[in-house]
Amino acid sequence: MLKLVDVSKRFGALSVLQNLDLTVAAGNVLGVIGPNGAGKTTLFNIIAGAQVPSAGQVHLDDRDITHVKVWDRCRLGIGRTYQVPKPFTHMSVFENVMVAAVHGGRMGIRAAKEQAQHVIELTGLIHRLRTPAGHLSLLDLKRLELAKALAQKPRLLLLDEIAGGLTESECDTLLEIVKTARDQGATIVWIEHVLHALRRIATRLAVLHGGTIISSGAPDEVLADSRVKEVYLGV
Amino acid sequence: MTHFLTTSYSVFVGRLLLACGIVFLATGPFLLDASGMQVMTEFMLMLVLALMWNLLAGYADIVTIGQHAFVGVGAYAFFGFLVFGEWNPYLSVLMAGAVAMLLAVPVMVIIFRLRTAYLAVGSWVVAETLMLCAGKLSAFGGGSGISMPVSAVKQFGARIGERYAHIYWLALVLLAVVFISTWLLMRSAVGLGLTAMRDNEDGAGAVGVNLTRSRVLCFLWTAPFLGLAGALITLQKLRVAPPASFSITEWTVYIIFIVLIGGVGSFEGPVIGGIVFFLLREYLAEVGVWHFIVLGPISIVIILIEPRGLWGLLRRFVPGDLIPVSYTPSALKGTKTEKARSLAASTSDVLSQS
Numbered sequence: 001m002l003k004l005v006d007v008s009k010r011f012g013a014l015s016v017l018q019n020l021d022l023t024v025a026a027g028n029v030l031g032v033i034g035p036n037g038a039g040k041t042t043l044f045n046i047i048a049g050a051q052v053p054s055a056g057q058v059h060l061d062d063r064d065i066t067h068v069k070v071w072d073r074c075r076l077g078i079g080r081t082y083q084v085p086k087p088f089t090h091m092s093v094f095e096n097v098m099v100a101a102v103h104g105g106r107m108g109i110r111a112a113k114e115q116a117q118h119v120i121e122l123t124g125l126i127h128r129l130r131t132p133a134g135h136l137s138l139l140d141l142k143r144l145e146l147a148k149a150l151a152q153k154p155r156l157l158l159l160d161e162i163a164g165g166l167t168e169s170e171c172d173t174l175l176e177i178v179k180t181a182r183d184q185g186a187t188i189v190w191i192e193h194v195l196h197a198l199r200r201i202a203t204r205l206a207v208l209h210g211g212t213i214i215s216s217g218a219p220d221e222v223l224a225d226s227r228v229k230e231v232y233l234g235v
Numbered sequence: 236m237t238h239f240l241t242t243s244y245s246v247f248v249g250r251l252l253l254a255c256g257i258v259f260l261a262t263g264p265f266l267l268d269a270s271g272m273q274v275m276t277e278f279m280l281m282l283v284l285a286l287m288w289n290l291l292a293g294y295a296d297i298v299t300i301g302q303h304a305f306v307g308v309g310a311y312a313f314f315g316f317l318v319f320g321e322w323n324p325y326l327s328v329l330m331a332g333a334v335a336m337l338l339a340v341p342v343m344v345i346i347f348r349l350r351t352a353y354l355a356v357g358s359w360v361v362a363e364t365l366m367l368c369a370g371k372l373s374a375f376g377g378g379s380g381i382s383m384p385v386s387a388v389k390q391f392g393a394r395i396g397e398r399y400a401h402i403y404w405l406a407l408v409l410l411a412v413v414f415i416s417t418w419l420l421m422r423s424a425v426g427l428g429l430t431a432m433r434d435n436e437d438g439a440g441a442v443g444v445n446l447t448r449s450r451v452l453c454f455l456w457t458a459p460f461l462g463l464a465g466a467l468i469t470l471q472k473l474r475v476a477p478p479a480s481f482s483i484t485e486w487t488v489y490i491i492f493i494v495l496i497g498g499v500g501s502f503e504g505p506v507i508g509g510i511v512f513f514l515l516r517e518y519l520a521e522v523g524v525w526h527f528i529v530l531g532p533i534s535i536v537i538i539l540i541e542p543r544g545l546w547g548l549l550r551r552f553v554p555g556d557l558i559p560v561s562y563t564p565s566a567l568k569g570t571k572t573e574k575a576r577s578l579a580a581s582t583s584d585v586l587s588q589s
Contacts, residue, residue, distance in 0.1 A: 048441065050437075050440075050441065069440075069445075069447075070440045070441055071440050071441075071443045071444055071445045071446065072445075074441070074442060074443030075443055080441060082438075082441070086435050086437055086438030086441060087434070087435065087438065088430070088431045088433075088434035088435050088438060088439070089434050089435070090433075090434050090500075091430060091431065091434060091561070092561070092563075094562065094563070094564045095427070095430070095561060095562050096431075098427060098562055099427055099428060099430075099431040099439065099442055099444065100442035100443065102424045102427055102428070102443075103424070103427075103428050103431075103439075103442055103443035103444045103445070104442045104443030105443070106443075108424075109424065109562075113562070113564065113565060116564070117564055117565070129564055130563070130564070133434075148442050152442065152443065
């Protein structure tokens with residue numbers, strides 16, 4: 001479904017991604033791990049269209065989308081959460097999610113209202129429905145990010161560190177939500193440091209280090225890899 | 236008192252005041268003398284300009300300081316069609332809007348290559364260039380301008396009171412069209428996206444709001460209304476001249492003041508700002524140039540206290556919009572899945588425990 005071919009990204013002299021190849025099959029859940037500064041968020045920016053790669057191509061369903069604008073990629077079915085939330089601060093939680101449903105999900109106003117209410121309920125924000133997003137706690141902002149992404153009914157869902165700071169119970173709830181999205185047919189790429197959460201849902205893991213993938217495959221195999229232990233797990 | 240302000244009664248009172256204002260405007264020619272009608276006509280036209288600048292700067296992040304370009308072009312186009320073309324006066328007014336919109340296309344191509352402060356300066360340069368070009372039109376009196384012939388003026392009324400009332404009604408119709416159409420725009424999917432852009436442009440793009448298309452739409456939306464306002468301003472002043480028709484002070488600087496003190500990025504802000512501006516102007520008219528010196532610090536103080544202007548201050552006490560553009564959820568029933576409900580319940584449990 002998603003294919004990155006020989007993707008590189010440079011910021012001046014700094015090379016963040018180097019000749020990266022990545023394929024994600026439809027219906028899979030790919031977990032992406034790596035130390036800080038490995039290029040994980042840049043990878044998401046390139047997949048979502050927030051940044052254009054310096055070299056290489058991004059393909060979605062065999063279509064080259066390398067130069068497709070970020071808002072058009074939403075309409076192609078790419079939904080994304082941000083590690084640093086990007087709420088519409090003066091709009092209510094309900095309106096925040098409605099924007100995503102109307103524009104990213106291409107729904108009419110009435111359908112978008114229903115969809116917004118549904119995903120807000122799903123993500124546990126129902127008690128904040130009318131609250132301006134600027135008044136939310138960080139935890140609720142992360143829930144809002146997820147709600148906005150889900151409201152678009154994405155075919156490819158990019159999750160950027162949404163489990164950080166959650167308690168065990170909250171993490172369980174979050175996993176249920178992600179599983180629901182997966183069961184509804186979404187392909188998921190999830191950047192996360194909370195490994196136990198990833199291991200419960202990821203069909204594959206990829207480890208990013210220094211802008212390249214140093215290991216990928218079944219989660220247990222990847223985590224047993226000596227290079228991964230050295231650069232990421234520190235053992 | 237605090238309790239009163241923090242309940243929905245304050246919204247009701249606000250809407251009541253707004254309704255009174257609308258009734259006053261709709262009955263103006265029956266209540267006001269000639270000079271009163273002149274002031275109220277000017278108020279309505281300034282409000283049109285303020286609503287348009289607010290749409291551009293407050294929502295689409297097009298902070299232009301050159302909107303007087305379209306006012307001036309509308310003024311000259313109206314004058315040309317009416318006096319030289321001898322067109323029907325109403326058609327001439329409409330043509331002012333059409334010409335402004337046509338001009339907006341090449342202007343947009345130029346200034347949309349720029350962003351932020353560069354766009355602001357670029358729009359100003361375009362407006363000044365157009366003013367200099369207008370000064371070269373010898374048929375329009377060159378740099379010193381030209382007055383409207385009596386025959387053309389009399390098409391809007393033989394007597395002065397009749398003419399003022401006629402222009403008043405035209406300004407009221409323009410304001411109503413601008414207000415209602417812009418409200419409908421803001422209530423649409425496009426408006427929802429614009430409101431998101433106002434709060435977080437990158438975030439809006441990331442959830443599918445087409446930033447380029449939204450900006451283009453806003454720019455092309457405002458240009459004809461600015462041109463129409465330019466035509467009616469010319470009718471009031473009865474002449475065109477480059478420094479007056481393309482006045483940056485009157486059609487851009489004052490407008491920015493109105494929107495900033497009222498509240499940028501809201502529907503109520505320009506209305507409140509317009510009322511405050513006209514009250515200040517009327518009371519400070521006697522002090523001459525000091526009136527500029529007073530306006531500046533007032534706007535700075537208000538913005539320092541509340542960046543969203545007077546409406547932002549009022550919103551601390553008023554729980555809702557006076558002019559509703561936001562969406563509210565329907566009653567919590569009929570949601571899609573039982574699974575969603577059980578997940579929400581479990582999440583609420585977790586939250587209550589933590």
